[in-house]
Amino acid sequence: NAGVTQTPKFRILKIGQSMTLQCTQDMNHNYMYWYRQDPGMGLKLIYYSVGAGITDKGEVPNGYNVSRSTTEDFPLRLELAAPSQTSVYFCASSYETSVLAQYFGPGTRLTVL
Amino acid sequence: ILNVEQSPQSLHVQEGDSTNFTCSFPSSNFYALHWYRWETAKSPEALFVMTLNGDEKKKGRISATLNTKEGYSYLYIKGSQPEDSATYLCASYSGGGADGLTFGKGTHLIIQP
Numbered sequence: 001n002a003g004v005t006q007t008p009k010f011r012i013l014k015i016g017q018s019m020t021l022q023c024t025q026d027m028n029h030n031y032m033y034w035y036r037q038d039p040g041m042g043l044k045l046i047y048y049s050v051g052a053g054i055t056d057k058g059e060v061p062n063g064y065n066v067s068r069s070t071t072e073d074f075p076l077r078l079e080l081a082a083p084s085q086t087s088v089y090f091c092a093s094s095y096e097t098s099v100l101a102q103y104f105g106p107g108t109r110l111t112v113l
Numbered sequence: 114i115l116n117v118e119q120s121p122q123s124l125h126v127q128e129g130d131s132t133n134f135t136c137s138f139p140s141s142n143f144y145a146l147h148w149y150r151w152e153t154a155k156s157p158e159a160l161f162v163m164t165l166n167g168d169e170k171k172k173g174r175i176s177a178t179l180n181t182k183e184g185y186s187y188l189y190i191k192g193s194q195p196e197d198s199a200t201y202l203c204a205s206y207s208g209g210g211a212d213g214l215t216f217g218k219g220t221h222l223i224i225q226p
Contacts, residue, residue, distance in 0.1 A: 004156075033213055042117065042216035043157075043202070050212060058213050090156065098206035098214050099145040101159035 002026055004105035006091050012111045013081040021076040021108050023091030031094045032074040033058075033102065034066065036087040043090065049074055050097075081112045117205050119217035126193045126224055133189045134220040136203030140184035144208040148177055148188055151200040151219070160188075160201075193224045 007022045025032065030051050035043040045058030049068040063085055065077040074093075078085060088109050092102040118137045126132045138146065145164045149157040161170040166181040174191045190197055200221045204214035 031212060035216075040218065042218045043204075043214075045213040045215075048213045056211065058211075059215075097144075097208075098147075098212050099162065099164055101147065101162050102214065103159070104149075104156035106156050 004091055004093055004103050006105035006108050010109045017081050018079050021089055023074045024072050025093040029093035029095050033092045034076045035090045038087050083112050086112045117215050117217040119203055119220050123221040128224055128226050130193055131191045132193055133187050136186045136217055138184050138205040140181055142207040142209050143181045145206040146179055146186050147204040149202040151202055157202055195224050195226060198222060198224045
């Protein structure tokens with residue numbers, strides 16, 4: 001049982017490039033989330049999903065897209081990378097709504113130059 | 114948008130001493146309050162999720178209380194040990210049709226031998 005896995009661990013992008021951050025969970029959790037962590041700030045919710053085929057915006061969705069074609073996978077897409085997207089990205093999952101604990105992946109550190 | 118505030122921002126405690134810190138959150142539309150422990154180079158791990166006013170939860174030397182009427186929660190660590198050094202995050206869930214947590218900036222705890 002690997003829990004929540006994320007790839008890659010680190011990535012450097014040039015301005016305007018695109019990439020997909022991968023997130024997979026093997027706990028059969030319905031709910032999945034993407035957060036970003038900036039220095040001196042709390043984790044900010046980017047997007048979330050309550051089940052396969054259903055996604056919704058969080059607090060800071062601009063510049064990102066998500067999809068949820070399976071229960072296990074919740075990739076985050078950056079289409080035109082900008083320096084403001086330099087951050088550490090965490091994927092999390094929970095069995096049901098946020099009245100239950102969330103399980104976090106190890107994070108992806110992204111730098112946009 | 115909820116504002117979750119944590120204090121103090123950082124804390125140095127002697128090994129063996131007990132300590133506590135605070136999380137304040139808007140009390141309207143409250144659903145749940147989460148505490149996470151985040152060690153350097155790891156991902157956040159859930160300590161407690163509390164939903165009811167007056168809730169008290171305990172895990173070993175760590176305990177937490179919840180006051181939903183006035184919008185605060187305390188985390189207590191009894192007899193601090195070096196392995197307690199971490200950032201402690203609190204997060205609030207307000208429901209209202211949207212899911213996901215609103216996090217505070219964390220309290221960075223350093224236990225000095």
